[in-house]
Amino acid sequence: MADRRRINGPVGTTLPPIFDRPSPPRDRVENPENAIRKIFLKTGVTPSASGSAYLELESPNMTSPSNTSLKLTCTVHGPRALPRSAPFSPHIILTTHVKYAPFATKQRRGYLRDSSERDLGVHLETALRGAIIADRWPKSGADIIVTIIEGDQDRNAPENQRDDCWDMMNVLSGCITVASAAIADAGIDCVDTVAGGVAALVAKDATSSPSIVLDPAVADYHKIHAACCIAYLPTRDEVTNIWFKGQLPGADVMLYNNMVERALIACRNANRVVVTALKKTINAEQEAS
Structure with a gap:
């Protein structure tokens, strides 16, 4: 039996990736705070998979490739019939599996999933379930496997630097985006392409006041006070999952709403990349046929 979780190498030659920044609307071009990496x-x-996708974020410091970056790969297996012994289900059953590669972070990861990886899998399943038309495949199942090849961490940070796992927000956002592209590549019907986005309340140094930024690179800021990761369906204008972490000064509701609005901007920018990648795949298949 073939190992469905093994990452096979490319069949032919490979080329270095060319990063594609999503083109924001004209009213946001001159505002760098509304841009993502x-x-x-x-x-x-x-x-060998029904659908697959690979996502990579540009390192914020291109002169030092060993700094923070994010590399994810996703494979989708299914939809396929459930075993006869399984109870009847009127909709498709999703199984999400998120795993860090042992070398993905500064501290070496184990081969068994820990609590943080299980949490990422739960959030990913919630985000995708709102996009898939589940009743199209009764008594069927689909496995969505995301492998984190490189986490969004600063590998040059000192050992005594406190780690509050803020990088998990960017990891979850990337998992949602790459899984959405892989699901579309597998031909699973969805109401819309779901995309992930992150907004955070950060302080650039010890003396500056906190400000909200999109797609924060943890290594670029002195402190992160709070972060918000959202899974969003742009065409339907619906949110399928929200993960908020941290504390806002004075429990400011307006500041929370502002963070959510900024995270939605990041989701729209990431969705443009998903749509562009899917169009390129369709055009390549049409040219090949």
Whole structure:
């Protein structure tokens, strides 16, 4: 039996990735605070899977490639019939599996999933369930496997630096985006392409006042007070999952709403990359046929 979780190498030659920054509307071009890091997204990277995708974020400091970056790969297996012994289900059953590679972070990861990886899997399943038309495949199942090749951490940070796992927000956002592209590549019907986005309340140094930024690179800021990760369906204008972490000064509701609105901007920017990657895949298949 073939190992469905093994990442197979490319069949042919490979080329270095070319990052594609999503083009924001004209009223946001001159505002760098509304921009996210450059994203490289490609579908169909694993021929043995029903659908697959690879996502990579540009390192904020290109002169030091060992700094923070994010590399994810996702494979989708299914839909396929459930065993006869399984109870009847009127909708498709999703199984999400998120796993860090042992070398993905500064501290080496184990081969068994820990609590943080299980939490990422639960959030990913919630985000995707709102996008898939589940009643199209009764008594069927689909496995969505996301492998984190490189986490969004600063590998040059000192050992005594406190780690509050803020990088998990960017990891979850990338997992949602790459899984959405892989699901579309597998031909599973969805109401819309779901995309992930992150907004955070950060302080650039010890003396500056906190401000809200999009797609924060943890290594670039002195402190992160709070962060919000959202899974969003742009066409339907619906939110399928929200994960908020941290504390806002004075429990300011207006500040929370502002963070959510900024996270939605990041989701719209990431969705443009997903749509562009899927269009390129369709055009390539049409040219090949």
